[in-house]
Amino acid sequence: MRYLKLYARFIPIYFKSKTEHGFGFYMDFIGFALTHVVSYTVIWALMSRFQTINGWNMYEVMLLYTLNMLTYAVAAVFFFFQMNDVEDDVHKGSFDSLLVKPINPFIHMIIRSFGHFFLGDIAIAVIMLSVCFSHLNIHLHWGSYLSFVVMLLGAVLVQASFIIITGSMCFWIVRARSVKNIVIFGIRGFVDYPISIYSKIMRILLTFVIPYGFVNFYPSHLILNKEGGSLFASWLPYTTPIIGLLLFFIAYRVWNAGLNQYQGTGS
Amino acid sequence: MPLIQVDHLRKEFKRQKRKDGFWPLMKSLLYREYEQKVAVEDISFTIDQGEIVGYIGPNGAGKSTTIKMMVGILVPTSGNVRVNGLVPFENRIENARRIGAVFGQKSQLWWDTPVIESLRLTKYMYDIPEDRYLQNMALFSDILGLEEFKNVAVRSLSLGQRMRADLCAALLHDPQIVYLDEPTIGLDVVVKERIREFIRQINRERGTTVILTTHDMADIEKLCSRVMVVDHGRLMYDGNLHTLKNDYGNMESMELDTEEDFVMDDALLRMGISFNRTEEAKTQLVYDKNNINSSAVIKWIMARYSVRDFKVKETEIEEIIRNLYAGFSQEEPKRQEVTV
Amino acid sequence: MRIALYREMTLNAFRSLLAFRAEVLLYLFGQLFKVLVQIYIWYALFGDNNLLSSQAGTVSLQEMITYVVVSSVISVFATNDVIFSVSSKVSSGEIAMDLIKPMSFRSVIFCQALGTNMYRILFELIPLVIISMSFFHVQLPSLANGLIFLILVFNGLILNFLITYTIGLIAFWYILVWQVNTVLGGLIRLFSGAFIPIWFFSDSLVQISYLLPFRLIYYEPISVYLGKVTGWYDLLAIVLQQLAWMAGFLLLQKWMWSRAVHKLVVQGG
Numbered sequence: 097m098r099y100l101k102l103y104a105r106f107i108p109i110y111f112k113s114k115t116e117h118g119f120g121f122y123m124d125f126i127g128f129a130l131t132h133v134v135s136y137t138v139i140w141a142l143m144s145r146f147q148t149i150n151g152w153n154m155y156e157v158m159l160l161y162t163l164n165m166l167t168y169a170v171a172a173v174f175f176f177f178q179m180n181d182v183e184d185d186v187h188k189g190s191f192d193s194l195l196v197k198p199i200n201p202f203i204h205m206i207i208r209s210f211g212h213f214f215l216g217d218i219a220i221a222v223i224m225l226s227v228c229f230s231h232l233n234i235h236l237h238w239g240s241y242l243s244f245v246v247m248l249l250g251a252v253l254v255q256a257s258f259i260i261i262t263g264s265m266c267f268w269i270v271r272a273r274s275v276k277n278i279v280i281f282g283i284r285g286f287v288d289y290p291i292s293i294y295s296k297i298m299r300i301l302l303t304f305v306i307p308y309g310f311v312n313f314y315p316s317h318l319i320l321n322k323e324g325g326s327l328f329a330s331w332l333p334y335t336t337p338i339i340g341l342l343l344f345f346i347a348y349r350v351w352n353a354g355l356n357q358y359q360g361t362g363s
Numbered sequence: 364m365p366l367i368q369v370d371h372l373r374k375e376f377k378r379q380k381r382k383d384g385f386w387p388l389m390k391s392l393l394y395r396e397y398e399q400k401v402a403v404e405d406i407s408f409t410i411d412q413g414e415i416v417g418y419i420g421p422n423g424a425g426k427s428t429t430i431k432m433m434v435g436i437l438v439p440t441s442g443n444v445r446v447n448g449l450v451p452f453e454n455r456i457e458n459a460r461r462i463g464a465v466f467g468q469k470s471q472l473w474w475d476t477p478v479i480e481s482l483r484l485t486k487y488m489y490d491i492p493e494d495r496y497l498q499n500m501a502l503f504s505d506i507l508g509l510e511e512f513k514n515v516a517v518r519s520l521s522l523g524q525r526m527r528a529d530l531c532a533a534l535l536h537d538p539q540i541v542y543l544d545e546p547t548i549g550l551d552v553v554v555k556e557r558i559r560e561f562i563r564q565i566n567r568e569r570g571t572t573v574i575l576t577t578h579d580m581a582d583i584e585k586l587c588s589r590v591m592v593v594d595h596g597r598l599m600y601d602g603n604l605h606t607l608k609n610d611y612g613n614m615e616s617m618e619l620d621t622e623e624d625f626v627m628d629d630a631l632l633r634m635g636i637s638f639n640r641t642e643e644a645k646t647q648l649v650y651d652k653n654n655i656n657s658s659a660v661i662k663w664i665m666a667r668y669s670v671r672d673f674k675v676k677e678t679e680i681e682e683i684i685r686n687l688y689a690g691f692s693q694e695e696p697k698r699q700e701v702t703v
Numbered sequence: 704m705r706i707a708l709y710r711e712m713t714l715n716a717f718r719s720l721l722a723f724r725a726e727v728l729l730y731l732f733g734q735l736f737k738v739l740v741q742i743y744i745w746y747a748l749f750g751d752n753n754l755l756s757s758q759a760g761t762v763s764l765q766e767m768i769t770y771v772v773v774s775s776v777i778s779v780f781a782t783n784d785v786i787f788s789v790s791s792k793v794s795s796g797e798i799a800m801d802l803i804k805p806m807s808f809r810s811v812i813f814c815q816a817l818g819t820n821m822y823r824i825l826f827e828l829i830p831l832v833i834i835s836m837s838f839f840h841v842q843l844p845s846l847a848n849g850l851i852f853l854i855l856v857f858n859g860l861i862l863n864f865l866i867t868y869t870i871g872l873i874a875f876w877y878i879l880v881w882q883v884n885t886v887l888g889g890l891i892r893l894f895s896g897a898f899i900p901i902w903f904f905s906d907s908l909v910q911i912s913y914l915l916p917f918r919l920i921y922y923e924p925i926s927v928y929l930g931k932v933t934g935w936y937d938l939l940a941i942v943l944q945q946l947a948w949m950a951g952f953l954l955l956q957k958w959m960w961s962r963a964v965h966k967l968v969v970q971g972g
Contacts, residue, residue: 127882134889138898142748145903150747274729282733286740293747436802438965452964459805471800475719487711488804 099199103207110210125216132220135161135288150293156320159228161288163312166221167248168284169214171255178209179263183273186266191358202351234319246337247315253340254310257347258284264347267354279306287311303328307343310336364448365409366540366572367433372442373596374403374428402428404596405442412539415566415573417587417604421688425596426576427466430542433574434464447539460489463533467545470529472517478528479513482535489536496535503531506561523554530558534565540572541565547579559585580684592687600687611686612678615652617660620645621668636660652677708806709814716818727826734775734831741771741898742839758909759902759931766929767900769842772835773925774897777856779827781863781891781920783816786884789871798967809868809956816864844928851938852928858945859920865952866916872956875963890915896922902931916948 139161143154152160182205185191194201228234236244262279266272287308291299302309314333316322327333377397403425410416420426431437432444435451435458444451451458464471472481486496504510507527512520520528526546533541543562547555563586565571577583583590583604590607592600600607618641619625625646627638635654639647648660657675664670678686745767754761789812792798801811835841844852870883877883892898894908895917901909912918923941926932932941 123882127885130882130886131889134893137893141893141904141908142744142899144905146748149744271723271725274726278729278733278736282736285736289740289744289747293743295743298743431799434803436799437967455802456805456807459803462803464803466799469797469800471803473715473719476715480715480718484711484715487705487708488806490705490708 099203099207102199106207107210111212124213128213129216129220132165132217136224150290151322152290155228155231156316157289158224159232159316159320160290160312162221162224162228163248163251163316164284164287165217166225167251167311168255168280169217169221170252171259172214173211173218174206175211175256175259175263176214177211178205179259179276180273181205181209182263183266186358187270195355195359201355202348232320236319240319244315244319247318247333250337250340251311251315253337253344254307257340257343258306258308260344260347261350264351264354267357284308284311287313299328303332307339310339366412366447367408367410367574368443368445369409369429369433370407370443372403372406372429372432372444373401373440374425374432374437375440376400376402401596403432403439406593406596406598407442408591408598408601410572410574412572413566413570414589415562415575415587417583417590418574418576418593419578419583419590419684420593420599424594426593427544428596429593430544430574430576434462434542435459460536461539463536463538463541465526465529465533465541465543465546467526467543467548470517470525472525472528472532474518475516477514477516478509478520481517481528482532485532485535491536495537499535499537500531503534503561506564507531507557523550526550526558527554530561534571537569538571540574543573543575543577545577546575547577547582555579555581562586592684594688608678608683612683613651613653614649614678615657616676616678617648617650617657618645618674618676619648619664619668619670620672621664621670623668625668631660631663634660705806709810709817712811712814713818713821716815717821718818720819720822724826731827731830734779734827735834738771738775738831738835741775742768745771757900757902758904759900759926762900762902765840765842768839769929770900770925772832772839772841773928774921775835776828776831777859777921777924778897779823779831780820780856780860783819783864783867785812785816785864785867786871786887787881788812788815789868790874793871793874808960812868812871813864820860842929845930848927848930852924855919855924855927855941855945858942858949859924862916862945862949862952863920865949865956869952869956869959872959872963875959875966891917891920894918895920896925900925902926916944916952919945919948 136158139157140154143149143157147153149157182191182194185194194204197204258279259276262276263272265275269275283306286294286298286302291302291309291313294302299309303314314327315336317327317333377399406425406429418426418430428437432439433446433451435455438452446458447461449458472478473484476484482500485491486493491499504513507530509527509531512524512528515524517525517528530543530546533543546562547558550558559582562573562575566573573586575582575586588603590600590602590604591598631638631648634650636648636650639649641647650660661670661673745764749755749764749767754763756762792801798808801808804811843849867887870887873883894912894915896912901912901918901922904912912922919941923932927938927941932938
């Protein structure tokens with residue numbers, strides 16, 4: 097409760113300082129938005145020529161892309177720039193300021209900044225989600241909606257965990273940002289298309305080792321009429337929230353191990 | 364013909380008005396409002412070969428802007444600069460070959476490159492003949508003490524080391540003129556002294572013209588024969604340091620420590636002496652040394668008090684400059700800002 | 704021409720990058736992942752077919768895999784940080800330090816880009832080619848096609864530099880660097896044929912891409928590599944278009960620079 101109150105105080109300050117940059121503040125949203133416009137156009141250009149990829153049609157592929165973007169954006173609002181700040185702090189030696197405050201450093205890390213960049217992504221994702229739903233004729237009753245949202249929350253936790261784990265690498269290695277970039281902008285790109293197109297080894301990797309498959313591929317099976325052929329088990333999609341919680345727990349442990357490392361070496 | 368000739372130089376900047384809020388911002392996309400700022404209003408001077416000129420003034424007075432027009436980075440709004448007969452911004456590259464510059468806050472060296480490599484690159488940049496390069500390197504690294512950090516990447520140098528390396532790079536090609544924009548800012552006394560000695564030596568032995576901006580009055584006192592003071596984009600004083608001291612530094616102060624409590628006397632006031640109490644509760648008398656002789660003052664006091672100790676001090680250059688700046692702001696209280 | 708100066712400046716940029724070898728390894732992995740994703744996508748799109756019809760006649764899976772690899776090779780060179788470095792120099796005022804040097808600002812930036820490219824050949828291109836060659840069956844061009852391909856890629860990269868440099872100069876008027884960079888990156892990704900060859904485009908997209916210069920950097924050289932363009936007349940047309948766009952951007956950046964010089968503002972007064 098105390099933390100929420102603190103957060104409520106931090107956020108207006110953050111927005112005030114950002115809007116003072118004026119024009120650039122609004123262009124941030126537009127910049128990100130345009131990237132996605134291009135991505136959707138690429139999918140459109142490809143799918144209007146080929147109709148389906150591995151049995152997935154244009155709007156189904158767009159749905160996958162949208163879910164990846166949406167869950168990432170929600171996680172990134174709270175973690176992306178925050179973890180970048182942590183890395184900067186560790187390099188500059190100003191990370192101590194987080195440790196001397198009477199707040200759990202993990203919470204403090206989250207609430208001292210805010211990823212306003214990603215709000216534009218979320219808006220686009222919601223619009224595109226409804227576009228895909230209407231083209232795919234998906235009509236859910238409220239119970240299914242609710243369980244779909246729970247799945248997506250699990251997916252958000254998966255996304256957040258990867259940001260935290262890769263970001264925490266800065267406690268051990270100097271150029272941690274490259275690790276983060278390769279996971280978040282490289283490996284995450286694998287799930288922009290249905291992972292059933294990949295070889296079995298890669299599908300196993302994306303399901304059990306680096307479970308990005310739970311970000312969009314598995315949850316989407318709950319609302320699309322897909323044959324279970326590409327799944328390892330038909331109940332796998334339902335485990336999304338559990339995978340999310342488990343991974344987030346691991347991420348938190350990694351973060352704590354990083355803190356110990358930092359305090360141990362006392363750089 | 365003078366080496367540098369500056370005639371009625373003027374530089375205005377247009378600056379877009381900042382807008383707050385969403386709609387004013389969107390509006391500013393369609394048409395923009397500018398406000399105009401005059402950085403340099405009207406400056407004229409000439410500098411001859413071999414001079415060391417201190418170009419001083421408060422922050423934002425127009426020093427850097429003038430210098431950047433002289434090196435050809437900025438284009439004047441009106442007026443003329445001629446360096447060696449060339450208009451710098453029209454012949455930027457030709458002009459750049461003959462000058463060296465150090466801008467204290469920024470480095471012209473390559474950030475990720477070791478000092479020695481960076482310096483070697485300037486050899487190619489300015490087409491310095493190999494023997495001349497080696498000769499200069501030997502001399503400069505000796506005076507500036509570059510040897511100890513010549514293999515270190517520029518980014519990991521301390522400020523003092525970086526400044527020495529930058530100074531070396533600016534002078535390797537035997538430029539006719541060097542522009543030094545705050546070359547001693549943030550440095551410790553030892554490094555400052557080293558840099559000053561280097562500048563003096565180069566000027567003496569090679570006749571290099573030096574134009575120097577600084578906030579450190581010791582730089583001025585130790586290096587410059589001529590001082591130009593600029594404020595509000597105008598030249599307020601141009602002359603030698605000695606005259607400046609005489610014209611603005613005619614006040615003298617006497618610090619007294621007396622057994623009895625000192626009481627200011629009307630007789631002293633009539634003589635034109637003013638009275639202060641110093642922080643250590645000593646007496647301070649200030650007077651114009653052109654009108655009053657210090658021995659007359661001390662004689663008058665010795666007759667009335669038993670004096671434990673006394674000191675006579677000339678006004679320091681810093682105070683002269685401070686008086687000078689203060690004088691300007693009374694003459695022209697507001698910066699000129701024109702809105703268009 | 705001051706060859707020695709250009710050589711030294713380029714070598715210097717190359718050497719400065721040597722400090723970042725760990726990053727390179729990771730970047731290389733990233734590049735490989737992209738190639739891998741694209742190859743799987745084409746596998747899936749081809750399905751059971753081995754040949755697909757396109758605007759350039761039939762295309763085999765083999766050719767598409769080669770297309771993906773060659774395209775990623777070009778992108779190693781074409782992905783530069785010219786826009787970023789020009790605009791950050793302008794907005795930070797660091798450009799002043801380049802302007803006191805006796806060489807043009809464009810040459811300073813060009814040497815830096817060239818040095819970066821040299822570095823990439825060694826640490827990114829060669830590993831990428833070796834790995835791709837050993838895991839995927841990449842077709843080799845005929846000697847003639849290969850030589851023409853090299854000429855076209857060279858022109859394309861110069862064109863690419865001029866485009867990015869010109870866009871970087873916008874920073875004198877607007878400081879919207881990364882947004883501009885992102886938009887340009889997106890446009891190139893789509894309309895250069897770097898990802899989807901233009902021969903699979905619908906007519907409307909084909910028309911747009913022919914109005915833009917980007918296909919001259921990726922699509923046209925790769926088409927020549929694969930032997931899809933053979934007529935001397937067609938080859939000449941590609942070269943002439945490249946030269947025309949280069950001339951256009953050369954004039955544009957000259958004009959912009961002459962205006963930009965008057966826009967320079969220096970902090971500090």
